[in-house]
Amino acid sequence: MTNDIHFPKGFIDSLHNVPGFNAETFTTTHQNSNTPTSVRVNPYKPAPFNHTQPVPWCNSGLYLDSRPSFTFDPLFHAGCYYVQEASSMFIDHILRHVYNKDYGPVKVLDLCAAPGGKSTLISSALADEDLLVANEIIKTRVPILTDNLNRWGRTNVVVSNNDPKSFARLKGFFDIIVIDAPCSGSGMFRKDPAAMDEWSEGNVALCQQRQERILADVYPALTEDGYLIYSTCSYSYEEDEAVLDWLCEEFELETVQIPVQTEWGIIESQSATHKAWGYRFYPDKLKGEGLFAACLRKRENTGQLQSFRAKNSPKPNYKEIDLLKPYVNCSADLYFFKLNEDWLAINKHHRDSLETLQHFLYLKKSGVRLGKLAGKELIPDHELAICLMLNKDAFNQIELTYDQAIAYLRRDNIEDLNIDTKGWGLMCYQGYPLGWAKLLPNRINNYYPKEIRIMSQKQSQEPGTKSQDM
Numbered sequence: 001m002t003n004d005i006h007f008p009k010g011f012i013d014s015l016h017n018v019p020g021f022n023a024e025t026f027t028t029t030h031q032n033s034n035t036p037t038s039v040r041v042n043p044y045k046p047a048p049f050n051h052t053q054p055v056p057w058c059n060s061g062l063y064l065d066s067r068p069s070f071t072f073d074p075l076f077h078a079g080c081y082y083v084q085e086a087s088s089m090f091i092d093h094i095l096r097h098v099y100n101k102d103y104g105p106v107k108v109l110d111l112c113a114a115p116g117g118k119s120t121l122i123s124s125a126l127a128d129e130d131l132l133v134a135n136e137i138i139k140t141r142v143p144i145l146t147d148n149l150n151r152w153g154r155t156n157v158v159v160s161n162n163d164p165k166s167f168a169r170l171k172g173f174f175d176i177i178v179i180d181a182p183c184s185g186s187g188m189f190r191k192d193p194a195a196m197d198e199w200s201e202g203n204v205a206l207c208q209q210r211q212e213r214i215l216a217d218v219y220p221a222l223t224e225d226g227y228l229i230y231s232t233c234s235y236s237y238e239e240d241e242a243v244l245d246w247l248c249e250e251f252e253l254e255t256v257q258i259p260v261q262t263e264w265g266i267i268e269s270q271s272a273t274h275k276a277w278g279y280r281f282y283p284d285k286l287k288g289e290g291l292f293a294a295c296l297r298k299r300e301n302t303g304q305l306q307s308f309r310a311k312n313s314p315k316p317n318y319k320e321i322d323l324l325k326p327y328v329n330c331s332a333d334l335y336f337f338k339l340n341e342d343w344l345a346i347n348k349h350h351r352d353s354l355e356t357l358q359h360f361l362y363l364k365k366s367g368v369r370l371g372k373l374a375g376k377e378l379i380p381d382h383e384l385a386i387c388l389m390l391n392k393d394a395f396n397q398i399e400l401t402y403d404q405a406i407a408y409l410r411r412d413n414i415e416d417l418n419i420d421t422k423g424w425g426l427m428c429y430q431g432y433p434l435g436w437a438k439l440l441p442n443r444i445n446n447y448y449p450k451e452i453r454i455m456s457q458k459q460s461q462e463p464g465t466k467s468q469d470m
C-alpha cells in the first residue's frame with residue numbers, strides 16, 4: 001500500500017549527515033504502510049505461535065505474519081507475551097552482553113519505564129536474586145506499567161513513581177541503569193504518522209536538554225564500573241550521538257562496543273568527539289521502527305550509599321507467615337512482609353534493598369501482593385494468581401474454554417461452567433492462570449479486577465481467525 005507522505009518541515013534536511021541515513025529509501029519505506037508485527041514471548045510462560053520468524057537480535061522475539069486481536073487473546077492477559085516493536089528488543093542484546101549471572105546479584109533501574117516494554121524484557125533476562133526497579137515519573141502511566149509487570153509474573157520487581165532527581169540520593173545503588181528517554185519520536189513516524197505533527201527542530205532541542213537533565217540527575221545512582229544503557233526512538237543526531245558526547249564530556253564514562261552481525265542491518269555509528277559507539281535502526285534497512293541505543297561504562301566513584309535499615313521495622317508474625325507458605329513455591333527463598341492489611345513477598349535477597357528504596361522513593365509495587373489473611377484463610381490478590389511464585393496446586397484450578405475465558409476477562413457471567421467444589425478457583429486458560437473466582441454452591445463470583453477487564457464490545461473470536469487491532 002502506498003501513501004502520500006509529508007514529513008515535517010526541515011525533518012529530512014536535518015538528517016542528511018546522520019550516520020546511515022538515506023533520504024530516498026527512508027521516504028519510500030514510509031510510503032509503504034506495512035509495519036511488521038512482533039511479540040516477545042515470556043520465557044517463563046511460553047505461548048505457542050504459528051507462522052513466525054525470529055527477531056535476529058532477541059532470542060524471545062518473534063515476527064508474526066499477521067496482526068491477530070491481542071485484546072481477545074486470553075494468553076496475552078495471562079502474560080505469555082508482550083506486543084513489542086522489534087527494534088526495541090535490541091536492549092535485550094545489549095543487556096546480555098554486559099550482564100553476567102556469575103558476577104552475583106545485580107540491581108537494575110529502568111528509569112523511564114511505562115508502559116513496560118523494556119521492563120518486561122529486562123525482567124526476563126535477570127535471575128531471581130537480581131532486582132529490577134521500574135520507575136515512571138507520570139502518575140497516570142504507573143498503572144499500565146504495574147499491570148504489565150504483574151502479568152509478566154517475575155517476583156523480583158519494584159515499581160516506583162519518582163522524578164529522576166529522587167534517584168540522586170541512592171548513590172552507587174544500581175549496577176545497570178536503562179534510560180529509554182522521552183524524545184521527539186521520529187522513529188515512530190511510520191507506525192504512528194500523527195507523531196509527525198509534534199516534530200520540530202525546536203522540539204528536538206528541548207528533548208536534548210531534557211535528556212541531558214535526566215542523565216545528570218540519575219548518574220550518581222550508578223555504581224563505579226556500572227553500565228548506562230541509553231536509547232531513544234529519535235533519528236536526530238542531537239538526541240543520540242551528541243548526547244553521548246555530552247555524557248563523555250561531563251562524566252568519566254567509557255564507550256562499550258556491542259557486537260552486531262552485518263546481516264542484521266543495524267548501523268554502527270560513533271559520536272564526533274569521543275567516538276562513543278551507538279546503534280541505529282532504520283525501517284528501510286531492517287524489519288523494525290527507528291531506534292538509537294548505546295551503552296557506556298562508568299569509570300569513577302561518585303559515592304556509595306551506606307546500607308540502610310529501617311529503625312522500627314515490626315517483628316514478623318511467623319504464625320501468619322506459616323499460613324502463607326503453602327500458597328507459594330520456594331517459600332524458603334522469600335521475605336514476607338505486611339503493608340497495611342496486605343501480605344507481600346519478594347526474594348529474600350532484596351529485603352535490605354527494599355527498605356532502602358522505601359525510604360527514598362514512592363513505591364507502587366514491591367514484589368508480589370499475596371493477599372489478606374482472614375483468620376486462617378487467604379483472600380488471594382490478583383497479583384498472586386498471575387505471578388510465577390504461585391503454587392497452583394494449593395487452589396482449585398478451573399480450565400476455561402476460549403469463550404469462557406473471554407467472558408471471565410470481561411467480568412461477565414461464565415456460561416456452562418459445571419463446578420462441584422467450593423472456595424477460591426484459579427481460572428486458567430490453556431493451563432495459564434488468568435485470575436480468581438469465588439466458587440459458591442450455585443454460582444461463581446468473578447474476581448477479575450474491573451480496572452483491567454476487557455471493555456471492548458467487539459465480537460469475541462479466537463485469535464488467528466480474523467485480523468483485528470489490539
Ligand SMILES: C[S@@+](CC[C@H](N)C(=O)[O-])C[C@H]1O[C@@H](n2cnc3c(N)ncnc32)[C@H](O)[C@@H]1O
Pocket residue numbers: 088111112113114115116117118119136137138141164180181182183210214
Ligand atoms: C520512550 S517512553 C518509555 C517507553 C518504555 N521504556 C517502554 O519500553 O515501554 C519514555 C517515558 O519517559 C517518561 N518521561 C517523560 N518525561 C520524563 C522526565 N522528565 N523524566 C523521566 N521520565 C520522563 C514518559 O512518561 C515515558 O513513559
